[in-house]
Amino acid sequence: MRWKTGRRSQNVQDRRGRGGYRRGGGSPMVVGGGGIGMLVVAVVITLLGGDPTILLDAAAPPPVSQSPAGGPYEATSPEEDELAEFVSVVLAETEDTWNSIFPQEFGGPYREPQLVLFTGAVQSACGTANAAVGPFYCPADQQVYIDLDFYRTLRDRLGAPGDFAQAYVIAHEVGHHIQTLLGISDQVRSAQRRMSQTQANQLSVAQELQADCFAGVWAYSVNEEGLLEEGDIEEALNAASQIGDDTLQRNQQGYVTPDSFTHGTSAQRVEWFSRGLETGDVDQCDTFS
Secondary structure (H helix, E strand, C coil), X not given: CCCCCCCCXXXXXXXXXXXXXXXXXXXXXXXXXXXXXXXXXXXXXXXXXXXXXXXXXXXXXXXXXXXXXXXXXXXXXXXXXXXXXXXXXXXXXXXXXXXXXXXXXXXXXXXXXXXXXECCEEEECCEEEEHHHCCEEECCCCEEEECCCHHHHHHHCCCCCCHHHHHHHHHHHHHHHHHXXXXXXXXXXXXXXXXXXXXXXXXXXXXXXXHHHHHHHHHHHHHHCCCCCCXXXXXXXXXXXXXXXXXXXXXXXXXXXXXXXXCCCHHHHHHHHHXXXXXXXXXXXXXXX
């Protein structure tokens, strides 16, 4: 992806190297305070690259203290700083895309989300999150959160290298922001409270696949601008495939349990990202019908 000359977003909060939010004793938080069982769930969510707000809602977070503002913190590497610049450019590209599309399609201005870079753990309006949950979007504060170490997981553990694979992850989380602005997220969560777990999971799959389609719409716009390089599309499609529920479950436990799927199969994630990419049309992203 040709990104180095791109505009940097003004909506990035850099909280890296500040030690995050920790328990009074100083050890990193585990999401929801649920011990090893909750951590295992968090790792699964990390591999899915998804939205952990349901997990964060599962238990009230214990009291936390924040590292004092100002002063020196843990040093960041030049490589990580360059990755932070990349994230800022990708976020700016999503802003440009949705500032153009939103008024035309939905009749109102686009409210840009904030993106928070953190190290280790972070406090959001959805709860206290350990880096193990991976990138996530919190609808309560309309912010995307990411610990840049996740990209090492994406490359080394999930077999999804490449800068456009990394960009796809951000665009997917911004897709959840679009759903929040349109009221879709609230409707999904309200409906899930009245459903069985299997039905709620199916609705979650539809929501995640729509976020993939919205990410594809963004990729269409970036491609139209001539910012993509050879192999970029393949990187994004590979990432979508590698984080399908069936692929992850097969790799982790040797078998799949379809009723537990929350994000969609590899084939579904590729299909819906591709639909947005090929058409650039948000009307093609109705995964609920």
